[in-house]
Amino acid sequence: MEERKSSIQQLDFTLLFLLFVLMCISLMAIYSGTTDQYVFLDDTFFVRRQVVWFAIGVILMLGAMSIDYEMFKNFSIPLYAIGMVLLLAVHFFGVEMNGAQRWIGVGGIMFQPSEFVKIFVILALAHLLYHITQTPREKSFTEDAKVIGKILAVGGPPFFLILIQPDLGTALVIGAVMMTMILMSGVTWRMIGLLTALVAAGLGTLVILHNYFFNIFNKIIAQHQMNRIYGWLDPAGDTSGLGYQLFHALQGIGAGQLYGMGFTQGAKTQGGDIPELHTDFVFTVIGEEFGFVGATVLLIVYFLLLYRMVMIAFNCNNSYGTYLVAGVVGLLVFQIFQNIGMTIGLMPITGLALPFISYGGSALLTNMIAVGIVLNVNIRTRHYMFGEDN
Structure with a gap:
């Protein structure tokens, strides 16, 4: 017997509340990370722009919730094709900034197609797995190899097109x-x-290859990527060059100690020593000004957000919905781990944004759409008093 609940009743308000908490943390961190570094701008310039991005993100999230997720099957292949066309357009006609060609300019607005391709890949792979699991197959090495081959055939092309932009961080997210x-x-x-x-x-x-055949290695790994690895392995060895950003970030986080130095009181945060503080290295602001306690609170919020998503995936009685949510969880987990890991020296610096916290448009909008997909699955999951729908 099915228990009928309205969409509002099945809306996960806990997940929405956690998202709101992340928004508040984001605005505080961005404000503190930009007030002294961009003295030629109004103190609230970046905060106001981030509020606009959040507002647009909420609209897109509601849009992703409004369509029955079963309909995504009809859109997955066309959206994937559009994503591939956009990545090719970036390769041939994209705008280059900071040594990377990742953006397309339309009417004075810059956007990064690779961010939206993340969602398109999730939709395409969820659709692929749905079809694979609908067909009975033997548990054998050959069948497993076929499944993996199909997944790589879908995810591989965008992975390599993004990698050559070059954008190793986003390519690893696809991976x-x-x-x-x-x-x-x-x-x-x-x-x-x-x-x-x-x-x-x-x-x-x-x-x-690096140790014995460096000429070959240099053709595989670009020099700027290698410089990031050198700076990661020994940030104190070149504090004015390769290790500059990570060295000062570690100093800032360490200075935060248990309770932090206080909002807008961080020495490194307010001293202008760390580039991209409001984007890639926004976790440094939290670590220095709110200390171990503040960083732990952020991690707990992330854990609870991901836990809610995992429970939605488990409770969903439609395999396609489960695959969609799993893809979103994989997307967010890697980005959170990579961004925080690179800030504290556990991972090389790749330029990935911290989900829902870092300043920026394309990455934030992508993550808001992803949350909308998860909420969509939850509100359309049917609950039964006795068993599940078979």
């Missing part, structure tokens, strides 16, 4: 979404172990 879908596809752990071994072998090969 994380593909890995999430592989885990959700039901392939055996033996196959997953083999894939892990292949990735480890690939990394080992790069290390060997």
Whole structure:
């Protein structure tokens, strides 16, 4: 027997509240991270723009919620094709900034197609897995290899087009979404172990090429990417060059200690020592001014947000909806881990935004659409008093 609930009743208000908390943290961090670094602008310039982006994001989130997610199956292939066309347009006609060609300019507005391609890839892979799981298949190495091959065939082209922009961070996000879908596809752990071994072998090969065949290595890894790795491995070795950003970020976070130095009181935050403080390194503001306690609160909010999404995926009695939510979880988990990891020296610097916190338009809008998809799945999940719909 089905329990009928309205869309409002099934709306996950806990998830929305956690999103609102992240918005508040974002505005505080952006305000503090820009007041002294951009003295030629009004103190609230970036905050006001971020509020506008949040407002647009809420509209897009509501739009993503308004269409029955089953309809996404009809749009997944056309959207994926549009995404590939946009990535090709970036390659041939894109605007170059800071040594990377990642943007397209339309009417004076710059946007980054690779951000929206993340969503298109999730929709396409969820659709692919839905069709795969609807067809009975044997548990064999060959069948598992076919499934992985199909996932790589969908995710591989955007991965490489984004990688050559170059945008290693976003390419790795696409890779994380593909890995999430592989885990959700039901392939055996033996196959997953083999894939892990292949990735480890690939990394080992790069290390060997770097140490003994650097000319070949230099053709695979760009020099600016290698410089980031050098700065990550030894930030104190070149505090005025390769390790400058990470060195000062670590100093700032360390200075925050337990309770932080206070809102707008951070020495590094207000001293202008850290570039891109309101975007890529916004976690430094939180760590320095709110300390370990503030950083922990942020991590708890993220954990609860992701936990709610995982529960929505578990409770969904439609495999397509489950795959959609799983893709979003994989998307957010990697971005959170990578951004915070690079800020505290655990990961190389890749330029990924911290979801819902960093200043910016394209990344924020993408993440808001992703949340809309998750809420969409939740409000359209049917609940039964006795068992589930088979």
